[in-house]
Amino acid sequence: MARRKRPKLAVWKFASCDGCQLSVLDLEDELLDIAGALDIAYFKEATSVEKPGPFDLSLVEGSVTTSHDAERIREVRKQSKALVTIGACATAGGIQALRNFKDVKEFVSVVYASPEYIQTLATSTAIADHVPVDFELRGCPVNKEQLLEVISAFLHGRKPNVASHSVCVECKLRGNVCVMVTGTPCLGPITHAGCGALCPSYQRGCYGCYGPMEAPNTTSLVRAFRQAGSSTVDVVRVLRTFNANAPAFRKESEAQEKGEEESQ
Amino acid sequence: MSGHERAILSVEGLGSLLQAIRQEGYQLVGPTVRDGAIVHAEISGIGDLPAGWTEEQEAGTYRLRRRDDGALFGYSLGPQSWKQLFFVPRMRLFQARRKDGTFVVDAEAPKPPRLALIGARSCDLHAIEVQDRTFLKGQFVDPDYAARREGVFVVAVNCGQAGGTCFCVSMKTGPRVTQWFDLALTELLDGAHRFVVEVGSERGAEVLAKLALQPADEGDCRTADEVVERTASSMGRKFETEGITELLYRNLEHPQWDKGAERCTSCANCTLVCPTCFCASVEDVTDLSGNTAERWRRWDSCFTLDHSYVHGGSVRSATRSRYRQWLVHKVASWIDQFGTSGCVGCGRCITWCPVGIDLTEEVAAIRATDGKKEP
C-alpha cells in the first residue's frame, strides 16, 4: 500500500500567551505519532522550518487585536482547508478582551512613553468574528487530550467527541461533592465542559476557563450567587476573566454593572 | 433467626457484623465523610462511618453538621445514591484493533467485586428496583449492570430523621424498609447506643447467625417503630401524586414551565444525582494511527443538547422543553412507560440543583392553577 501523503499542519499565533501551543508540545507521548501522521509545515513555537501553504489543518491560537492581525487571519483562512481555533483567546478574545470594557487610548497613554508608536484596535476579538471557523476548541489553556481528539478526528474525517454541556456533567462523572451547593460560588453550571471539572475536584468553584456552555443561563446562576451573598464587584470579576467577551458572560457582567449604577 | 424476628445489636456488634459480611467475600460500600458531605465509598468497618455527623438540606444547599450523640447513621441522604456502583459513570464497551487486513474486537469482560451496601435507605432501594426494570427486566439485559448488580448484599437502615428535601412518604417508598434487603437496622439513641436488626433474607439470617445475638424485647421493638414513625411524620417535603399524569399532560403549556425554564441552567445536576435516571451517551474514538478504535459509554442527561440531537439539530433546543421533558417524564410519563413513578422522593434533585429548583413546588404550582392560562 502506497504511503498516503501526510496532511500538512500549521499552528498560528495571534494575541496570546502561547499556552495553548505549549499544550501541543505537552503531548509528549503522542508528539512523535503526530509528527508521523502530519507534516508539520508551520509551527514557530516548535520549529524554525517554514513550508509554504496551502495547509490541510490550521490550529489558530490567539485573538485579533491589531489591524495587521485582522489581515493576517484572512490570509491564514485562505491557505487552510480546515481551520480550528484553540483556546479562550481565539474563541472569545481572551483576558486581553478586558480592554473591550474600557478606553484603550487611555491605557496606551498611561502605559507607553511614546503612545504614538502603538497601533492597536479598540477591542480584542475572537477569530470567528473575522473568518469562518471549522471547529472551536475552548479552554484556557486547551486540554491536551481534547486537542489530540480534535487532531485524530480531523485525520480520520469524523466529528470530534468534544461535549458542549456544562462542567457539572464532568463534575458528577467524577463523583465530586458539589461545591456550589456546599457553599462556594461555582461557574460550572454555565461553563463549557472540557477541563474534567478540575477546580471543583479540588473544592474550588469553577473559574469559567472554557467559556459559556451550549445553553448558558448566566442570569439565573448569577442570581443564585447574589442570593448567597456575592456583591456586584464579585460577580463582575468572576465573569470577566479569560472569556469576558463571550456574549453570555459579557451581557450579564454589563447588566450587573448597569444595575449597580442605577441603584446608586 | 428467621422471618421478621428482630434482634439487638450493640455498636461493637455492628462492627463484628460488618467484618462477618466482609469475611463472606463482600466489599463494603457505605457512608463516610468526604469534602463536606456524606458520600458512599469503600469502607473497612465502623470506623469509617460518619459518627456524630448529620446534615441540613434545603433547595440548593447542603451543610454538614455535628451532632452530639455519636449516631452512625444520623444523617438522611448524601449526594450519591448507589447508582454509580451498578450503572457506572463511564466505561469502555469494547476496543477494536486492525489486524491482518481485518479487525478484532476485544469485548470487556467485567469481573466486578461482590458488594455489600451498608446503610441503604428505603427510597434508594426502591430506586435500585426502578433501575433494575430498565437494565435487567426489559427486552435487553445490560451485561455490565447485571454483573455488578448480581448477588449484592444489602444492610439497610430505617431512617432516624427525614432530610429537609425528603418526601418518600408521598411517594410511598419509605421511610420504613420493607423489601429488597438482607438485614435492616434501626439505630436507637435513647439510653445505650444500639441497633434493632431485622432479617430480610436467608443470606441475612446466615450472616447474623454468626453473631450470638439477643432477640429484641418488646420495648426495643416499640422504640424502633417509633423512630421510623417520627421520621415519617417529619418529611421535609410533600408531593401530591393524585392524577399526576393527567394533570401534567393537560398542562403542557402552563406558564409555570416558563418560570422554571427562566431559572433552570440546564446544568443536568438533577438528573445525574437522581437514583433512577438511566440515560447514557455512546462515543466512538480512534487513535492517531487509526489502528485502534474504542467505544465508550458515559452518563448523559436529557438536559444536554446532544441528548436529543438528530441529524440537523436538537429536537429539544430550548431549555424550557428540556426542563419540561425531565419533569414530566420523571413524575408522569414514566408511569405510562414502566408502571411506576420515576421519582422515589429522595429529594436529591432539589438539594443538588445549584439554583434550588424544587419539583414538588413546581408541580404544586401547576396543580394550584390547573388549566388556567395565568397563575
Ligand code: SF4
Ligand atoms: S461543583 Fe460546580 S461544576 Fe461541580 S456540580 Fe457543582 S456547580 Fe457544577
Ligand code: SF4
Ligand atoms: S433543574 Fe436545576 S439541576 Fe436540573 S438542569 Fe435545571 S438548574 Fe440544573
Ligand code: SF4
Ligand atoms: S426526581 Fe428528584 S426526588 Fe425524585 S428520585 Fe429523582 S432525584 Fe430523587
